Amino acid sequence: MRSLRRTVSVRFSLTIFGALLVIALWAYLGTRRVLQESLDQNLAAAAQLEHAVLAARLPIAIQPGPDDWDSFVHRVNRFVVIRNVDGRVVETNTAIAAAIPLDRTAFRRAVRGDTAWASQEWLNETVRSIYVPAPASSREGHDVLQIAASMQPLRTATREVLFLMLGTVFLGAVATAIGAGWLAQTSVAPVLEITAQARTVTPGVDRRITAHADTEEFAGLVAVLNDAFQRLARAFEAQRRMIADAAHDLRTPLTAMQGELEVALRGTRSPEAYRDVLQSVLEEVEQLTAISESLTLLARLEAGELAIDRMQQDVVELLRETTDRAQGRDATRSFSFHGPARAATASVDAHLLGIAVAQLIDNCIKHTPAGTKVRLGLDITAQEVVITVDDSGPGMPDDTLPHLFEHFYRSDAARTRTGSVGLGLTIAAAIARAHGGEIAAARSPMGGLRIALRLPRGSETT
Incomplete structure (x- = not known):
């Protein structure tokens, strides 16, 4: 080196x-x-x-x-x-x-x-x-x-004159070499001090580099390193929370399964009772499968390992079909679509976009009471596609809106189980970023929560 x-x-x-x-x-x-x-x-x-x-x-x-x-x-x-x-x-x-x-x-x-x-x-x-x-x-x-x-x-x-000049050049070269060594030493010394201090930073610990932070030439480098360490600290904290939340969500169905099986094995039961136990265990297994699939999908999206298969898709038809499936799945809520009457295409991955919209609807189903109205909206221009999901539910506190797309985030402090894995909105946000778009949460004109998904429409549109 x-x-x-x-x-x-x-x-x-x-x-x-x-x-x-x-x-x-x-x-x-x-x-x-x-x-x-x-x-x-x-x-x-x-x-x-x-x-x-x-x-x-x-x-x-x-x-x-x-x-x-x-x-x-x-x-x-x-x-x-x-x-x-x-x-x-x-x-x-x-x-x-x-x-x-x-x-x-x-x-x-x-x-x-x-x-x-x-x-x-x-x-x-x-x-x-x-x-x-x-x-x-x-x-x-x-x-x-x-x-x-x-x-x-x-x-x-x-x-x-030639000998005098050559002697001057030689002496000048020697003096320059000595001066250059001293100058390089003094110039690199702050970098070495900053490096030594950076090596003492422990991953996950919010510490700042103070060496030469007030020097004009090195203030930018120190600021960049401090910003990187802060982002690493936040990433470590997010990873720690994600692992803890994943362990909690995995432990909950496993604990339920263990309890139900232990109760079933304590005595002789009727076939119907065993069937009920197995049905309950199957539901917990499905919950574990959902968590595993969500974690796998999210990991691939965030690592950039999932290829985006962009094709010209009719977004109007996709949202209408999603609305119909949601209504068929849950008759206790009212689902509707408001958007263009005729076809409107955009360059998107239909499969991933369908997953993202389904996650948004699933979030409404799991966190709003029966009788809630859910409306899917579409606003499409030459440059972008804006998909909104509004509900008439109780909504969310304003201070929780920026955190809704974090891993395993739930607004209820007691973490009451609602069948939610806590990754739906995070997956939707990752799909939006994979398309080069963004997602945001706000208060809905219907009184509840609005999730807006913005995606670039692509160069080929009709």
């Missing part, structure tokens, strides 16, 4: 090193160019001076220096050579200058009246020369003036 501290240090050091290297290269090339231009300017000035001297028929202005090469280069560093039109040396300022090689191209340009430059190798050195035409008033045979200078001082200076 890569170390963020090491990665930051290396990348920062390489970035600064690259920048220093580019700056050093730019400075080196710039210095060399400036020195080259300075040498050319000096040669041009010397040529101008010598041109004036020749025009006045005076002796060569740049006096000869020592005859040995090294002394001449370091003390005088100027060669003056006067040539005739054939290129022969007519006059020099030192005996060594007579041996300076002639650049024919530059010489011919000077003969034609132009100023020309040339660089040549001579005695293991590079010599820079300027060729200018001699003035017409000069002595006969003085046709071209050549002023030359060794480039050794220039190269020595540029070499020193």
